[in-house]
Amino acid sequence: MSIRGFHSAVRPALLLLILSAASLPAAGPAIVLNVDATDVPRKVIRVHMEMPVQPGKLTLYYPKWIPGEHGPDGPIANLTGLVMKAGGKTIAWRRDLLDVYTFHVDVPEGANVLKVSFDYLEPAGPGGGPCTARGSATGKLAVIVWNQEVLYPAGWRADELLYKPTLQLPEGWQYGTPLAVEHASGNRIEFKPVSLERLVDSPVLSCEYFQAVDVTPPGEPIHHEIDLAGDSRAAVRMSPELRQHYTNLVAESGKLFGTRHYRDYHFLLTLSDHVAHFGLEHHESNDSRVPENGLTTGRVRMASLLPHEFVHSWNGKFRRPADLTTPDYEQPMKTDLLWVYEGLTDYLGPVLTVTQWVVDS
Numbered sequence: 381m382s383i384r385g386f387h388s389a390v391r392p393a394l395l396l397l398i399l400s401a402a403s404l405p406a407a408g409p410a411i412v413l414n415v416d417a418t419d420v421p422r423k424v425i426r427v428h429m430e431m432p433v434q435p436g437k438l439t440l441y442y443p444k445w446i447p448g449e450h451g452p453d454g455p456i457a458n459l460t461g462l463v464m465k466a467g468g469k470t471i472a473w474r475r476d477l478l479d480v481y482t483f484h485v486d487v488p489e490g491a492n493v494l495k496v497s498f499d500y501l502e503p504a505g506p507g508g509g510p511c512t513a514r515g516s517a518t519g520k521l522a523v524i525v526w527n528q529e530v531l532y533p534a535g536w537r538a539d540e541l542l543y544k545p546t547l548q549l550p551e552g553w554q555y556g557t558p559l560a561v562e563h564a565s566g567n568r569i570e571f572k573p574v575s576l577e578r579l580v581d582s583p584v585l586s587c588e589y590f591q592a593v594d595v596t597p598p599g600e601p602i603h604h605e606i607d608l609a610g611d612s613r614a615a616v617r618m619s620p621e622l623r624q625h626y627t628n629l630v631a632e633s634g635k636l637f638g639t640r641h642y643r644d645y646h647f648l649l650t651l652s653d654h655v656a657h658f659g660l661e662h663h664e665s666n667d668s669r670v671p672e673n674g675l676t677t678g679r680v681r682m683a684s685l686l687p688h689e690f691v692h693s694w695n696g697k698f699r700r701p702a703d704l705t706t707p708d709y710e711q712p713m714k715t716d717l718l719w720v721y722e723g724l725t726d727y728l729g730p731v732l733t734v735t736q737w738v739v740d741s
């Protein structure tokens with residue numbers, strides 16, 4: 381994560397890090413997830429899910445502890461209109477008395493599928509509070525943050541639950557994401573089945589003026605691109621010089637880390653004065669949001685943002701302090717090694733920031 385004013389002291393590194401469980405195969409129930417974002421310019425996202433169930437008591441969670449945000453800040457207050465159906469009937473659900481992120485339901489005899497629907501309401505503007513709970517959409521663009529659009533059953537790790545996601549975007553909007561696409565037709569995208577862990581770690585950036593810029597260095601086998609969304613066509617226009625700087629960044633990161641630990645990499649960059657401004661790391665992407673002039677007159681202010689979030693793909697995602705690595709989003713994260721997670725990144729990020737300019741001079 382990177383927000384203005386956040387700095388961590390970097391101490392001599394005692395790196396008690398473990399490998400993320402991102403690559404383990406899913407073994408839990410396969411859940412159908414349909415996200416209708418056609419009304420996102422009006423701040424409404426409609427969610428429909430179908431999950432295999434057995435009769436009896438079932439507990440569902442809305443993601444609470446959000447990776448990279450290091451706190452229990454899932455935007456539960458923005459979830460509304462929750463309806464559950466089984467066996468052709470609407471069934472009652474009950475909110476847990478101690479945890480607002482937990483829902484209890486009794487699946488009736490004879491039912492083997494639970495249908496869940498709800499709306500996610502986007503904040504009206506940039507808003508306050510934690511990162512992704514703040515504004516993520518305007519009339520021209522949206523960041524689809526999957527942890528806001530799912531419930532998941534208790535009793536499974538996030539890497540065991542398999543989701544089959546589809547996404548409908550406003551007509552004519554294009555998109556970028558590290559998710560693998562199974563099929564796309566018109567404004568409807570069907571993604572390949574993916575674990576809940578990888579889904580939550582793979583946002584979708586979409587925009588009427590969407591642009592994808594290839595920043596893969598010559599000879600580099602792994603594809604890297606910057607996906608741009610802005611409130612105007614001018615906002616997403618990247619100069620050849622700037623493109624070269626980011627290509628340098630990718631080249632130098634390869635020399636720094638010695639190998640690649642992802643399938644390909646997407647810098648998801650939002651340029652808007654009407655969304656929250658921050659950066660949030662993911663394994664194969666980062667969700668970074670800056671003012672509309674971020675590629676022009678505001679360039680210097682955001683110069684170190686993408687390098688910081690890019691470093692997090694290695695320090696924070698590929699390698700992570702053990703007690704920040706939780707099996708699902710209900711278990712609390714312990715942050716005693718956050719100084720490694722953020723501090724080392726705050727050291728290596730500026731080092732790579734400088735290489736953007738000097739490597740080709």
Ligand SMILES: [Zn+2]
Pocket residue numbers: 381382688692722725
């Ligand atoms: Zn950070």
